[in-house]
Amino acid sequence: MNRGRYLPLAAGLALLSLFALAALAPGLFTGYGQKEMFQAWLAPSQEHWLGTNSLGYDIFTELVYGTRETLLIGVSSSVLTMLLGAAAGVLSTVRGVWGWLSNALINVFALLPRLVTLIVLAGFLGSSALNLIVLISAFSWVGTARDVRARVIHLNSMPFIENCVIQGYSRAHIAAHHILPNLYDLLLSRFLLGVNSCIMMESTLSFLGFGDLYHPTWGSMINFAYNRGAFIRQAYNYLLTPGVCIMLLSLSFYLISLYFERRRDTIEEV
Amino acid sequence: MKKYTRSMGTALACFLVVIALNFFLPRMLPGNPIAYLTGFAEEDMTPRQYEYYRSALHLDESLPAQFMYYLQSLLDGSLGYSYKKEAVVSELIFDRLGNTLQITLPAVLLSAALGLVWGLSCGFHKNGLADRASTSLLIVLNALPTFLIALVLVIVFGFKARWLPYAGLNSAGVPAGGAEYVLDRLRHLVLPVASLALAALPSRYLMMRNMAAQAADEKYVLYARARGLPPGLIERGYILRNIAQPFVTMAGMSVSTCVGGSLVIENVFSINGMGTLLSDAVYTLDYPLMQGILFVTTLIMVISIVAADIICVLIDPRVRWGERV
Numbered sequence: 001m002n003r004g005r006y007l008p009l010a011a012g013l014a015l016l017s018l019f020a021l022a023a024l025a026p027g028l029f030t031g032y033g034q035k036e037m038f039q040a041w042l043a044p045s046q047e048h049w050l051g052t053n054s055l056g057y058d059i060f061t062e063l064v065y066g067t068r069e070t071l072l073i074g075v076s077s078s079v080l081t082m083l084l085g086a087a088a089g090v091l092s093t094v095r096g097v098w099g100w101l102s103n104a105l106i107n108v109f110a111l112l113p114r115l116v117t118l119i120v121l122a123g124f125l126g127s128s129a130l131n132l133i134v135l136i137s138a139f140s141w142v143g144t145a146r147d148v149r150a151r152v153i154h155l156n157s158m159p160f161i162e163n164c165v166i167q168g169y170s171r172a173h174i175a176a177h178h179i180l181p182n183l184y185d186l187l188l189s190r191f192l193l194g195v196n197s198c199i200m201m202e203s204t205l206s207f208l209g210f211g212d213l214y215h216p217t218w219g220s221m222i223n224f225a226y227n228r229g230a231f232i233r234q235a236y237n238y239l240l241t242p243g244v245c246i247m248l249l250s251l252s253f254y255l256i257s258l259y260f261e262r263r264r265d266t267i268e269e270v
Numbered sequence: 271m272k273k274y275t276r277s278m279g280t281a282l283a284c285f286l287v288v289i290a291l292n293f294f295l296p297r298m299l300p301g302n303p304i305a306y307l308t309g310f311a312e313e314d315m316t317p318r319q320y321e322y323y324r325s326a327l328h329l330d331e332s333l334p335a336q337f338m339y340y341l342q343s344l345l346d347g348s349l350g351y352s353y354k355k356e357a358v359v360s361e362l363i364f365d366r367l368g369n370t371l372q373i374t375l376p377a378v379l380l381s382a383a384l385g386l387v388w389g390l391s392c393g394f395h396k397n398g399l400a401d402r403a404s405t406s407l408l409i410v411l412n413a414l415p416t417f418l419i420a421l422v423l424v425i426v427f428g429f430k431a432r433w434l435p436y437a438g439l440n441s442a443g444v445p446a447g448g449a450e451y452v453l454d455r456l457r458h459l460v461l462p463v464a465s466l467a468l469a470a471l472p473s474r475y476l477m478m479r480n481m482a483a484q485a486a487d488e489k490y491v492l493y494a495r496a497r498g499l500p501p502g503l504i505e506r507g508y509i510l511r512n513i514a515q516p517f518v519t520m521a522g523m524s525v526s527t528c529v530g531g532s533l534v535i536e537n538v539f540s541i542n543g544m545g546t547l548l549s550d551a552v553y554t555l556d557y558p559l560m561q562g563i564l565f566v567t568t569l570i571m572v573i574s575i576v577a578a579d580i581i582c583v584l585i586d587p588r589v590r591w592g593e594r595v
Contacts, residue, residue, distance in 0.1 A: 104283065111284040111523065111575065115530030116548070116567040117291075120560045123552040124295055124306070200415050204534055207417045208549055222417065226538075236425055243418035250413035 005262065012255030019249055023068040030061040041233055050237045054228040059238050062221060063245060070217040070249070073133055074199035080137035081198065082191045085144025086183065090175060092145065093152045106149070109142045115204065122210045129212040136201050144190045151186055155179055185264050192257035196250040203246055218242035277519075281575045288568040292561040293340050303329060308353040309555045323353075349562040354554050359562035363544065367566065369439060370543035372459060374525070374532045377466035381528075382521045384467070385474025392475075393482025394505045405479060412472035416531045420465035420538040427461060434460050437540045462539045466531050470524065477520055481513040488512075515582050522578020526571035 022029055037056040044051045050059035092103040118135055125131050155161055156179075164174045205211055206219025209227075213220065225238040296306035304320065305311060307327050315323070324330055328339045343350050349359040392401040411419075428436030435441065435458050444454045485491065486509065494504045533545030540546070544563055551559040 104280075107280040108284045108287050111281055111526070111571060112288070113526035113530055113564075113567045113571050115527075115533060116564055117288075119533070119548060119552060120564045121295075123555070123560050124299060124557070196413065203415050204417065207415070208534065208537060210552065219415075222421075226421075231424075231429075234429070239421055239425075240418070243415060243421070246415055246418070247410070247413045251410065254409065254413065 008255040009259035012252045015248055015252035016256065019067055019071060022064050023071045026064045029064045032058045032061045034061060034065050041235065044237055050241055051235060053238055063241060066216055066218050066221055069215040070199060073129060073202045073217060074195045077133040077137040077198040078191055078194035080133065081140045081194050082144055082187055084137060084141035085190065086148050086187060088141060089145040089148025090152055092149050093156065106142055106145045112139065114139050118205060119210060122205065127210050127212055129215045132202060132205065132212060136198050140194065140197060147186055147190060148183060151183060152179055155182055185260060189257045189260055192253045195253050199246060199249060218246050277579055278576055281572045285568055285572050288564060292565060293337055296557060306557045309557055310353065349565060350558040352556055352559045354556040359559055362547065362559060363562055363566050366543050366547050369541055370532055370545065373462045373466060373535060374528050376463045377470060378525055378528050380463065381467040381470040381474055385471055385478050386517060389475040389478025390482050390505060390510060393479040394486055394509060396483040396486060408472040408475050411468065416469040416534045417538055419468050420535055423461050423465050424538065436461055439541055462535045462541065466528060466535050469531050470528055474521065478517060481516065482509055485509045485513055514585055518578050518581050522574045525574035526567065529567055529570055
């Protein structure tokens with residue numbers, strides 16, 4: 001049992017570090033430059049592991065260079081999501097107008113049809129990578145906020161917080177020094193799972209053609225493949241490998257979060 | 271009972287937020303609102319055109335008056351006018367809405383039913399072989415983006431096996447009406463509905479499975495077991511009845527997610543639905559049409575939440591008996 005505990009963590013970290021390495025040093029994985037042209041639509045071979053695309057770029061190289069953009073958008077929007085969610089969640093437990101307002105905001109945002117709103121807003125505001133990050137996190141923080149809210153309400157009824165109140169600490173001090181540290185595991189797991197949903201959101205938007213064309217992610221790659229006739233040429237490797245990468249990346253984050261979840265359960269059992 | 275009216279109130283508030291967003295977005299963003307509301311660049315317009323649009327869109331009046339005009343367009347059901355397509359927005363949308371709903375509704379029902387039955391039995395027999403296998407399978411499925419599921423299904427069943435059609439909703443040359451037409455439509459619907467249902471299944475399954483697994487540890491289940499009740503009865507008569515409500519609420523809330531998913535599916539299967547209309551609108555910068563689609567999607571969401579709440583009231587014995595006593 002004890003050895004099995006670290007299995008998901010190890011597998012997740014191994015996968016993730018592979019992707020992280022590809023993001024930091026793409027040159028290690030591929031000998032070709034990003035814009036190096038070959039003959040178009042070459043089949044997979046020794047020189048080109050996944051063949052070449054409609055413009056003659058090496059698909060594997062494209063994939064490796066897309067890792068950075070995908071991870072960047074996923075991780076940064078998840079960080080932003082987490083911060084927004086934590087702030088709104090803590091704020092919503094405060095008594096008074098602000099608490100009521102942010103609670104109402106949480107309830108309203110929970111219902112908004114996310115993808116349609118995102119597409120429409122991306123249409124209005126334009127879809128640069130930065131816009132996508134801000135938009136995605138602006139519509140993803142609700143889950144975090146709800147969890148944080150539930151946890152804070154639970155914590156507020158615990159004796160050690162009561163004790164702090166009796167000791168005369170200010171609300172801000174209690175929130176910063178006693179409540180936030182207790183949210184650590186929750187925020188960590190929301191962050192890890194948030195990366196997944198942000199990457200999923202981004203790839204869906206990019207697949208539909210609303211992504212940032214100057215920073216092609218895996219989603220945009222599939223969009224290119226789909227629009228440039230990878231179907232008819234039966235270049236399934238071009239269509240499917242970015243999707244498989246998205247899946248593996250998601251699973252790696254999931255496995256890591258699984259470890260922390262299990263660890264928390266063990267702590268609570270003891 | 272109070273709980274349900276409150277969630278309907280939230281749905282209504284959400285509706286108002288979308289209306290306000292639709293109204294203020296083109297007027298508050300940097301740039302001329304005329305460009306946003308017509309979709310044409312300001313430089314391409316003659317002064318006469320500019321004046322015409324300005325008065326046609328009521329932009330020369332005060333903001334509250336403009337808002338009244340906007341509300342009026344929502345209430346009379348026209349949702350504005352698309353200058354790019356030269357048509358009333360609501361007509362454009364309602365032409366396509368039927369196709370979208372033909373994919374969305376079966377997928378919602380199918381994934382909810384499958385998630386309910388499968389998740390319940392796996393959660394009840396938790397940590398068994400079947401539970402472990404299907405939970406890990408669905409976690410992997412959960413990591414797949416919707417469009418990838420659709421692409422794989424198209425490649426496997428459409429391209430390789432050639433069992434099912436993978437584009438459009440009808441074959442060319444089949445006359446409308448008649449049994450042949452309906453069968454043809456059904457054959458075309460199989461792949462889109464299956465991909466959407468598969469994409470929506472994991473979240474429902476996982477929720478149901480976790481709730482059932484939690485409920486299986488409750489004391490009333492232990493008591494029921496101790497009385498020697500058959501497992502099937504405990505599963506359906508005790509656990510299901512206790513966790514049905516959050517499930518229905520969740521299923522109702524996720525209809526809008528499914529509408530979002532169907533936007534993707536329609537693009538993959540080139541179906542003339544709201545999704546293709548929306549991407550068309552974004553590509554041609556047809557802002558009134560985009561706003562109309564957002565409005566209609568929100569409307570669908572509100573309707574489904576209200577429907578889910580009504581079902582919750584109907585299946586909640588506490589509410590039924592509370593009213594009788």
